Structures are given as C-alpha cells and as structure tokens.
Amino acid sequence: MKTASLFQLSSLRLPLCAAMTALLGACASYQGIAPGAKAIEQVNLPAIQAAQQTQDAWPHEDWWRAFGDAQLDRLMNQALTNSPSLALAQSRIARAQAASSLANAGSGPQATLNTDASYGRQSENYVMPKPPLGKGGEYVSTGRAAIDFGLDLDLWGRNAALIRAANAQLDASRYDHDAARLALTTSIARSYAQLAAQYELQDVLLATQKQRQSIRTLTDQRIKSGLDTRVEQKQAESSEASIRADLAQLNTSMEATRLQLAALSGQMPTAAREIGRPALSAPAYAVPQNLPLDLLARRPELAAQRARILAALGDADAAKAQFYPNINLTAFLGFQAIGLNNLLSAGSMVSGIGPAIHLPLFDSGHLRANYAGKVADIDGAIAQYNQSVLTAAQDVAEQLTRIAALSTEEEATQAALAASEEAYRVAMLRYRGGLSPYLTALTVETQLLAQRRAAADLRARRLDLQVALVRALGGGFHDNAAPLATNKH
Template identity: 45%
Template sequence: MADFAVPNEWWRSFGDAQLDRLVGQALSSSPNLRLAEARIARAQAVTETARAADGPQLNGSLDVTRQLYSANGPYPPPLAGGTYNSGVGRLSGGWEIDFFGRNRAALEAALGATRAAQADAQAARLLLASNVTRNYFQLSRLQAQLAVSERTLAQRGETLSLVRDRVGAGLDTRLEQRRSEGGLPDARREIESLREQIALTRNAIGALVGVPGGAHALVAPAMERVQAAPVPAVLPADLLGRRPDIAAARWRVEAAGRDILVAKTMFYPNVNLAGFVGLSSIGLDRFAASGSKEWGFGPAIRLPIFDSGRLRANLRGKTADLDAAVESYNASLIDAVHDVADQVASSRAIVRQQDEQRQAQEAADGAYAIAVQRYKAGLGNYLNVLTAESTVLLQRRQAVELSARRLDTQVSLIRALGGGYTAPEIGASASPARVEAGGADAAAPRVAAAQIDAPPVR
C-alpha cells in the first residue's frame, strides 16, 4: 500500500525536534490512520473487481451423477428403467463485450472512490498532525502562564512582607495586610488550575501519539524560542483546491458521475461471447473415450424489456447521488474559503494586537514600579499597588495569550490550506472530468483564480 505522507511535513518549519518526533510517532501509530488505510485497501479491492469484469472469464467443472432413468421417459432401452453413472467435465468461458462502456464507467467510478479514500486518509493525517502541533503549543502556552502565575505569587509574597513591616511600624493598618494576604491563596489557586490544564494537555498529546499517559513528563519549549513558520506575502487561492477534503469531494463527484453512466447502460443490450469444451458420457468407463468430446460457442444477447420501473428508479437514485456529491463539494469549498479567510484575518489582527500590547505592557510595568516606590516611601496607599499589580498581571497574561494565538492561528492556516503554502495535489489529476446528471452537464466548480493576502511576517 502506498504511503500517503502529509504534504511537505509542514510542522518541521517550526524548528522543534521534539515536535517532529511527536508528530512522526502519531502518524505511525494512530488507529484512525490505520482505519483510513483499511478503507483505501477496500476501495482498491473494489477497483480490481471492476477491472476484472472487463476481461475474459474461465471456469472448470466436473460433475459425476448416479441416476435411475425413468422407464416412461424420453430415453429408449437399455437406459429406460436402468441405473447408470454419468459424468460431465467442462472448461467454460465467457467475455462480455463492453459495447456501451458499462464496465469502463464502473471501473472509473471505482477509481474515483479509491482516490477519494486516499484523500480522506490524507485529510486524517493532516488533522492529526495539526492537532498534535496545536496541543504542543497549547502546552507551551500553559507553561508560560504558569511561569507568570508563579512569578506573581513570589511578587505578592514580597509585597506581603513589606506590608507586614509597615503595619509593625504603624505606617499601615490591618486592612492593607489582610488585602495583601488574600492575594496569595488566589495566586496559588490559579497555579493549581494551570497545573491541572497542563496535565490534561499532556494526556491529550499522549492519546494523539498513541501512548496514553506517555507524555506526563513532556515539557514544551518557551514560546519565544519557537521558530515561527514564514508565511508568504500572497497565498494563491488555488491552494484551496489541494485541500484533502476538497480533493475527496471532487473525486466523489467523479465517481457519482460514472455511476450514472453505469445506470444508463443498464437500459442497453448486454452482449456476451460464451463457449465451452469438455467430456460427457453415460457410463464412466467411456468418459475418456474420443467420442465423449463436446464443445459449444456462440454469442448471448440480453435486453431488458419490462422491469416495473426498476432501472429508471436506479437512474434517478444515481442522479440524486451526483447532485448530493456536487453540493457536498460546493459546501466543502465554501467552508474552506471561510476557514482560510478567518485565519488570515485573525493573523493580521493578532500582529496589530501584539504591537499595542507591548506598549501597554511597558506602561503597566512603569506604573507598577512607581506605585511600589511611592508605597515604600509612604506617599501612596496599598490599593494603588494592587491596582497596578493587577494591570501588570493582565498584560503578562495577554502577552502569553497573543503569542500562543499567533502560533495556533498559523497552524490553523496551514491546515486550512491543506498542509502548507505549497502543498502538492492529491491524486493523479487536479480536477475530475465533466459528468452528466439529469441530461445536463454538471461539473464540480473550480476555485477562482484569485489571491489571498497573507499577514506580514514580523
């Protein structure tokens, strides 16, 4: 069976050897991928069956019978009323002459179904690789959030010591101390919540790579160390046509169109060439004698005349299947365009948000430093420190979230484009041939020759 690798191994563009290993392990051990490969094998078997129907067939048979012949039957004495052994041995063959293209259309329909199954397997690989990558970066985000929370806990502990000293010196009241003490349990609660999420994310990664619980000690790199994959300034819209789900939908349109041709040829005569050669005798002692030889050869023509509407109903059903396949393709194409547009819009917005957030982070850090200095000098109250600290904590979290969203959006954009920015096409042909439905041509629509502007790389 051919190995349908995910196009370009796009996850390697992030420059993380551990991620490369995890994705490779997932692709080699996932039960879902084994299921997809089994479906490919079944489709290939159906294709071979359809191909065999267009060739000659040869069968052998040997029948030995002991029979009492009727005394009042058509056979004269000495057969009449006697019991004899009879033997018949034959080689018989036949070949259906495909005048109207039924077998050829059936083969093309089976080939379309096989290519659709291959594209489905490609889509499963793409989804699995993107899920592993997204969970890996999710783990990196949670670890960064945990570092922020641990830093906040340490910072609040230092502030509490300062408040206690000021209360002891009579510079603050017990109210400020209680406020400061309340921040520690809240920070510890948040830390425990993040540790829980980290454990769940590791479990998810373990399940994806086929080793449940095997990633309990996995540590993702800091997000600032992740090498962002370069995004082209302009993304050709024809990349959408190379998405595995779009390719699968195209091939299903092709297969459904060929099924209609098969249904139409059922109305036409079926022509077979049949023949046989063998031995036949009454009495096994003469079975191999030269006079026991027999042969026959000739054409056989069969034409449906009346079937109570069965063939017409079958044709209507196949036409409905084609209509459904075309609309499924249209829906997949619309969803793909929507998906890519969303990811591009999000990528642009995140870049702008990161610019603004960096400025807000600098301002918040400066305000917090001033608030602490004023509090130490007795020029401000603790409420100002708490307010400034909350702003700093919020900005730190937002910085982590935006960095994580940028990576997640990039992975989602790669997935939406079918596995990279230059993904190879699925199957032997970029688009299926035109098919007929309801007496009119109905072809799968093509992706418009447009361009999708990508967000700038910074």
C-alpha cells in the first residue's frame, strides 16, 4: 500500500512540474514592445552672413529694453503683471506642482486611523472554536479601533518612475509659461513697432498733403494767369482729397493698433488713448556665434517638448514595472473586541505585520496593451519634438535670410528715393516755369510718395525682423538639458 502511494506521488510530479512551467510561462510579458523614434539632438543651419557675429549676441530676458523706449517698457511690465494668458499658464504650473506632490506622497509610508462598531447576531458556527455556551446566536456588539500602516517597497521603481514623469510634466508646464511669456512680449513689441511705422507713414502722408496743397495753390494761380485750365484744378483737388482719405484710413488703423496693445498688456480699451508715439531706437544687430549648438536649449517650446518626452519615458517605466510582483508591507496596531465594553481592555489589543504580494498572471493582455500605449506616447512625444526642432530651425534660417537681404534692399530703396526727390524738384521747377504740364508733376509726385512709403516700410520691417529674430532665438530663455536617452525600453 505504501509502495502504491509512492508510485502515485511520483506519477504526479511530471504533470505538476509541467503545470508550474506553463503557469510561469503564461505570466504577462512586455517582450517585443519598444519605442522606434529617435529625437533630433543637433541643428544644422545654412552659413548666412547676415551681420556681425558675437558670442554675447543671445537675447537677454528683458530684451525689449535694448530699444530704449520707456513707454514700451511700461507696456511690457503691465503685460507681465496683468496678462490673463500668463495667469492661465501659471495655473497650469500650480496644477502640475500638485500632481508632482501627489506622486511623491505615494512613495512614502501611509498611516490611517480606522474605527468601526456594529451590533448584530453572532453565528453559532462561525468562529473557531465555537462561541461559549450561551453566546452563539445572541445579539452582541463588536468594535475595532486600530492604526493601519502601509508601505509600498517599490522594488521595481514604479513609484520612482511616476515621480519622474510628474516632475517632467511640471518642468513642461514651466517651460510652457516661458513660451507664453515670449509669445506675449514679442507680440507687444511687433504691434508697437507697427504703431511706430504707422506714425512714420503719417509723417509721409502729411508732408505729401502739404506738397499737394502747395501744388493746388500754384495751379489756382496758373489758372488765373491763363496757363492752366479747370481740368488741372480738379486733378489737384482730387489728389489732395486722396491724401485726406489715406490719412483717415491710417488714423483708423493706428487706433486699432493702440487697442491691440492695450489688450495685449492686460488693460481695458480706454487705456488705448494713453499710448503715444513710440520712440524706438534700433539696437545693433548681431548673430550668436554658437547659434546651431545652443538653439535647442534656447527655445522654451523645445524645452517643453523635451520634458514631455521624459514624462512619457517615466510613464512607460511605471507601466513596465506593473509586469513584476508588487510587494507592499502592511501592519496594524489597535483594539478589537466582541462587546464594546471590552474594546479598550488590555486583552483586546491586536497587532500584525506582513507583506502583501501581487503578481499578474493572466490579464487578457491588459498590461501589454497599457505598456504598448505608453511606448506609443514616447514615439508621439519624440515626433512632436522633432517637428518643433524643424520648425525652429526653419524659423531662425528664415529670419537670418530676410535680414541678410534687407541691407541690399535698403540701399536700392534709398537710391530710388534720392532719384525721386530730384525728379520731383526738377518737375516742379518746370511746372512753375510753364515748361511741363501738371500731369507730369503729379506723376512724379506720385512716384515720390511711393518711394517714401517704401523707405518707411523698410524701416518698419527692420524693427519687425529684430523682434522676430529675438523670438526665434528664444527671447533670453536657457535650459541646461541633458541629451535624451530613449532607447532603454
């Protein structure tokens, strides 16, 4: 009989071992899931000699002060204090800070005080040994008051990964605030430069209006002398009225620009009337020598995208840790009794300590699907970052190209303006002397107006390109980010 029993036991070993092997092999696995995207770590820009290159040419945080305009400084300060867009970005930082604190709290020990009391019928066949005679089946009160302790040992780094992800999201929200600040300040500067250009165009139109008034007075004199007809008189009146219409349209545009500046600086529309004529001085233009090297660290939106890659990596690490056993240490200390009158007696004291182990075996692919989704988030974050890098490189190259071509265009425009000024002077002399008709003088004067407008437009473009380049270079932002490592999954 004993031999038969041993034979039966030995015959069970093979299927038992096979079952254990199959059980372990059926555990959830993350094999075969890994990110495939690679982040761009270097920027290549064309060799464009737009201007002098200096090591200290990167914009400073308060870059707009280089324009030397006290009114612009005041608008910037009001915007940085009152802008709703910056307040929204700040609220997102506070939200990310709370999420980071929550993730950090999850890695520490937890202790809670739990008390409960109940009254009900006791089973005659529940506790071991059976209740004393006369107790089973009776209605009694029970109670428990204890402090329960818990600690996640985090052997596989899940909590640490969640903390890294939360901290990276906090960094991203801070960089988003920097990006919002840069977008706001450059928008104000570009609108302010536009207002300066509108004032300069107003000067051109007023000077032209004065010229046309002089021409109309001269035409009236020539009509009295019989040298011109009413046709020339109506032409002079028409050209003068055209300038008045241009001035009225320009005044409307200037008022709209002031309203835009008031809104951007976080003020009500009534503040627009207090914005006077800009007094901008164009700062000396220079390009940083280490432009390609430092561009990735000088753009706040690129730093935000890098932080989101790190956050995605942390989330993926946390998802991978779920494939391993989760071991928690639990303990309790307190009182438990049948009969509330006995709850706080010395004999009712209870305590205990021990591990709680959770090992996923069969989950129908839930863990793999979750991990695959987190890995896909890594690829998506890297793709967004790479797109931002390409956009940043294109932005900088475009601004450098435009600025490089601006000097040549300015020289040609100045030459054309000088020629138009001389042509207008000669045409007016001939018209006064009766050697050429009014139509010739009007044609030359129209060409002169066009060249004056072109010169004013070029000066406005130079200011606008200065601000655009400041935005492209990051506006004084700097992030000492380490190279991304995305191939460990």
